[in-house]
Amino acid sequence: MNFQTVLDDIAEALAPEAGREGEVARYIPALARVDARRFGIALRTREGEEAAAGDGRTPFSIQSISKLFTLTLAMRHLPEAALWERIGREPSGNPFNSLVQLESEHGKPRNPFINAGAIAVADRIVSLYGGDAKGSLAGFMSHLAGEPVDFDREVAASEASTGFRNVALANFMKSFGKLDHDVGAVLDLYFHQCALSMSCLQLARAAGYLCRDGVHPFDVGENVVTERQARRINALMLTCGTYDAAGDFAFRIGLPCKSGVGGGIVAVVPDRLTLAVWSPALDATGNSLLGMKALEMFAARTGLSVF
Incomplete structure (x- = not known):
C-alpha cells in the first residue's frame, strides 16, 4: 500500500474544510492565536517507512x-x-x-x-x-x-x-x-x-513503540515498555484516550487514539503503524474535528482497525 498517496489524498480532500467549523482552544491564550486552517498528517510503519502531508512536519503544542x-x-x-x-x-x-x-x-x-x-x-x-x-x-x-x-x-x-x-x-x-x-x-x-512542541511526524515516530510490542521505534535492541505494558497502554487509549468521546472514536475509527486540545491526535494500528494528525479547530468534547475525519478516512481507505 502506498501510504504517501493515501495521506496526500486525505490532505487534499480535507483542505477546503479546514477552519470552517469548530473553535481553537481559546481558554489558553497562546493557543487562541493558532491558525485554525492548519492541517497535518503523518505516519511511521513498524518497519520504519514514513509519510507526511499538509502541515505534517510543522510543530504544534501536543497538550x-x-x-x-x-x-x-x-x-x-x-x-x-x-x-x-x-x-x-x-x-x-x-x-x-x-x-x-x-x-x-x-x-x-x-x-x-x-x-x-x-x-x-x-x-x-x-x-x-x-x-x-x-x-x-x-x-x-x-x-x-x-x-x-x-x-x-x-x-x-x-x-x-x-x-x-x-x-x-x-x-x-x-x-x-x-x-x-x-x-x-x-x-x-x-x-x-x-507545552511540548512536536510535529505529526515526530509524534508518529515517538509513539512507534506502541505498534512494535513496546520496542523502541529506532532501536530493536531496546524495549521502551514490555509487550504486556504496550497492550495495556493501547487499551487505555481506546477506552479513555479521547475524553468523553472515546466510544464514538471506537465506533467510527476503531483504533486506540490519544488527543489533545492543541488539535493533535495520535492513533495506533498494533503491529502495523502509528499515525498522527493535527487540525486546531475542536469540537465540543475538545477533540480535533478534521483530525477525527482524517482518521476515519484513513481507516476506511486502508481497512486498518483493531476490530
Missing part, C-alpha cells in the same frame, strides 16, 4: 497527547502498585477537567488521561526525578522521536497563568492525600508536558 508519554515514563520505572493505587483505569464519561467526579471518588482520578489523572502521574514522575523532572521528560521525548524535542515556553507560561481549574484539581487531590509533592512542583511539570 494532552503528552499524557500518553508521561504514563509510559511512569510505567517504565514504577511498580504497578505504586502507579495504580491512586489512579483508576475506567472511562470517565465526564469532561476532561471535571471536579465533580473527583470529589465523589475521594480524590482518585478515574483514569490517567483526564487532567486529574495526568496530574497524579506527574506527581509520580516528580518522585522519580525530583527537580530534574522536566529535563528528564524532554530527554525521554527526544530519545523516542530520534531528534531534539523541547517545550514551548510561551505555551507553558500561558498554561500556568490561566490553569485555575488544574490548580483546583491538584489542590483537591492533595487534600485527600493523593499527591506526595508540593502542588506547585507537580503543576510545573504538568504545564510543561502539555
